[in-house]
Amino acid sequence: MKTIWFMLMGIMSVFSALATTFTEGQQYLQIDKPAINEPQVLEFFSFYCPHCYQFEQIYHISSKVKKSLPVGIKMTKYHLDCIGPIGKSLTQAWAVAMMLGVEDKVSPLLFDGLQKTQNIKTPNDIRAVFIQSGIRAExxxxxxxxxxxKSLVVKQEKAAVALQLRGVPSIFINGKYMIKNDGLDMSSMDAYTNQFADVIKFLLSQK
Known part of the structure; x- marks a missing residue:
């Protein structure tokens, strides 16, 4: 009986291993020239990007993936500055949010102001969002x-160049791999989010 049990456990382990193995070119892409000194999990986005808005505000994929990361692994988000008339100001504002630790406070307001109400048109409008979220003007x-x-702005710009960023939202692992969004299971939002997290964990384990 004990022998049968161990055989069953061995079979289950094999299936478990297979379930967490993903294919380059299908669920992820390997970067030709790996970037150096990048965060282990790095997401690029733009407040102007409709897909980023859905990714973040409608389906909450970023927050769900963040919760599923292994202990000690941090997810960092950088803003792409080449989209939209005030893209560079938004990247600098995102650097302010990173410095003050208020990303979660201002992100929904900035997304709504650019995607829904469209009442953010100038750097002063961005400033007003921060004040609205509780940050003192001074x-x-x-x-x-x-x-x-200023250093964080340069860091975001350099990372985009080093990773040869082509579009957003994009998630990079260890500066070596990029998640292939359209290669994931889209049968349901839960399946998509779960596989997103599983691919990240798989890639984090690669040497």
Whole structure:
């Protein structure tokens, strides 16, 4: 009886291993020239991007994936500055949000202001969103002009170039792999989100 049990456990382990194995070119792509010193899980997005809006605000894929990451693995988000008339200002504002640790507060407001109400048209409108979310005007202005924010802007721009970013939303793992969004299971939103998380965990384990 014990022998049969161990055989069954062995079969289950094989199926488990197969279930967590993914194929290059189908669920992910390997980058020709791996980027150096990038966060382990890095997402690029734009507040102007309708797909990013759905990804973040409708289906909450980023937050669901973030919760499923292994302990100690952080998900970092960078803004792409070449989309939209105030794309560069939004990237700098995102650097302010990163510096102040208020990404989750301002992200929904910025998305809504650009995708739904379309009442964000100038850098001053962006500033008003931060104030609306509880950030003091003086704190925002100080951060906006700080050396740290300028450094974060450059870091986002350099990462986009190093990873040869072609579009958003895009998620990169260890600077070596990119998730192929259209290669995931789209039979349901849960299946898509779960496989997204599984592919990330699989790629994090690759050497």
């Amino acid at each position: 704190e925002y202005d100080s951060a906006w002009n700080s050396r740290m924010v």
